Amino acid sequence: MEQKKICTGVIGAGAISDIYLKNMINRFDNLYVKSICAAHLESAQKKAQEYGIQAVTMEEMYEDPEICLVVNLTPAHVHYDVIKGALEHGKHVYTEKTLTDDINKSAELVQLAREKGLYLGSAPDTFMGAALQTARSAIDSGLLGEIHSFAVSANRNNDILLSLFDFLRKPGGGIVCDYAVYYVTALVSLLGSVARVGSIVGHPYPTHVNCVPGTPLYGQTMDTPNESQVNAVLQFENGVTGTFHIDADSVMEDQAYFTIYGTKGILILTDPNQFGGQVRFIPNAPDPADRKEPSVLPGVNEYSDNSRGIGPSDLADTLLNGTPLRPSAEMAYHVHEVLNAMLEGGATGRFTDIRSSCVRPEPLRYQFSHGAV
Structure with a gap:
C-alpha cells in the first residue's frame, strides 16, 4: 500500500x-x-x-x-x-x-x-530527539526516584551571532525567546507545566560592532536592543524547582550544563538545541565504596542527528x-508564557504566576518513516 x-x-x-x-x-x-x-x-x-x-x-x-x-x-x-x-x-x-x-x-x-x-x-x-527522549524514559521509569530540582547554565557569543543573523536584533530575537526556548521546552516535556517564575534579565550591551568579515554591516556599529542574559528560578506545578541561567555575552561554543536531581540519582543531559548527545546517570550510593562512574543511558530512538x-x-x-x-500549540503557548514571565520578572523583580498549563507530550520511541519499533 x-x-x-x-x-x-x-x-x-x-x-x-x-x-x-x-x-x-x-x-x-x-x-x-x-x-x-x-x-x-x-x-x-x-x-x-x-x-x-x-x-x-x-x-x-x-x-x-x-x-x-x-x-x-x-x-x-x-x-x-x-x-x-x-x-x-x-x-x-x-x-x-x-x-x-x-x-x-x-x-x-x-x-x-x-x-x-x-x-x-x-x-x-528537539525535545523529540534521542537525547531528551532517553531522559524522558529514565524519568518515567522511576530511575531518578522522586525529583526535587534541576539546574540549567549555558552560554553563547553575541558578538558573532548578532553579526551573522539580523533577526536576533529584531523583536523576539533576544536570548530568552531565541535560545532559552529550547531549555524551557525540554523541561516542560520532561517535568510538566511551570507554575511560577522569577528572574533577573540583563542587557548590558545595547550596541555591538559587527565583527564578521563578509557580512553586510562588517565594521559598523549595530543597535542590539534585545536582552542577552537571564537568571531565573522556575517552580513547576509538581513542586520541582530549579535555577536557569544563560549568558550570551560569553564564548562561542555553547557549554550546556543541564542536570536533574532525584532521590535515586542525578541525570546529566545535553544541549537541548541538539537532538542527540550522551545522557548520563549517576546513581545514589550512600556508601562511598559503592559509588560508580556516570553511566551512559542507551538511546530510545534514532533521532540523534539534526x-x-x-x-x-x-x-x-x-x-x-x-x-x-x-x-502542540498549547505547549508552545505555555512555553511562551514562561519566557514572557522571565522578561517581565526581569523588569519588575517579582515572581510571576503562570496562568496556562499543558499536557506533557507523549514519548516518541519510533521513527515516522519506518513505523513502530
Whole structure:
C-alpha cells in the first residue's frame, strides 16, 4: 500500500530551510513538499530548483487547495501575519519558534486555530530527539526516584551571532525567546507545566560592532536592543524547582550544563538545541565504596542527528492517524508564557504566576518513516 502523505508548503528560504527541506523531502515519508515561498522570490526559486519543488508567492500557497500543511520558517517578528494568513485560508501550520514575538498575538493564534478546527504546531522539536527522549524514559521509569530540582547554565557569543543573523536584533530575537526556548521546552516535556517564575534579565550591551568579515554591516556599529542574559528560578506545578541561567555575552561554543536531581540519582543531559548527545546517570550510593562512574543511558530512538522536520512529520502523523500532537500549540503557548514571565520578572523583580498549563507530550520511541519499533 502506498504511504499516505500530507501535501506541504514551506514559507521562508533562509539558512534553516535547508535541513527542513532535506528531511521533509527525503526522510519523513508522511510529507509531500510541493512548494516554497519567501519574501524575496529569487530566494524561493533557488531553493525550489535545488530541491525539485515549486517556487510560488505566499498568496498562491495560501490559495492552493492541495496544500494542507504550511511550515513557517520565517523570523519570529513576522510569524503573526504568516500564521494568521495560513490559518484563515484553512491550512494547518507548523512554525519555527516561538509562536510569535508577542504573548497576546500567540494567544490570538492559538484561539484562531481552535475556532477553525486546525492544528498549530511549533518548534523547537528537539525535545523529540534521542537525547531528551532517553531522559524522558529514565524519568518515567522511576530511575531518578522522586525529583526535587534541576539546574540549567549555558552560554553563547553575541558578538558573532548578532553579526551573522539580523533577526536576533529584531523583536523576539533576544536570548530568552531565541535560545532559552529550547531549555524551557525540554523541561516542560520532561517535568510538566511551570507554575511560577522569577528572574533577573540583563542587557548590558545595547550596541555591538559587527565583527564578521563578509557580512553586510562588517565594521559598523549595530543597535542590539534585545536582552542577552537571564537568571531565573522556575517552580513547576509538581513542586520541582530549579535555577536557569544563560549568558550570551560569553564564548562561542555553547557549554550546556543541564542536570536533574532525584532521590535515586542525578541525570546529566545535553544541549537541548541538539537532538542527540550522551545522557548520563549517576546513581545514589550512600556508601562511598559503592559509588560508580556516570553511566551512559542507551538511546530510545534514532533521532540523534539534526532531525528538524520531525515536528511537521508529527503533525502529519496526527492528521493521518489521529495521534496526539506532541509539539502542540498549547505547549508552545505555555512555553511562551514562561519566557514572557522571565522578561517581565526581569523588569519588575517579582515572581510571576503562570496562568496556562499543558499536557506533557507523549514519548516518541519510533521513527515516522519506518513505523513502530
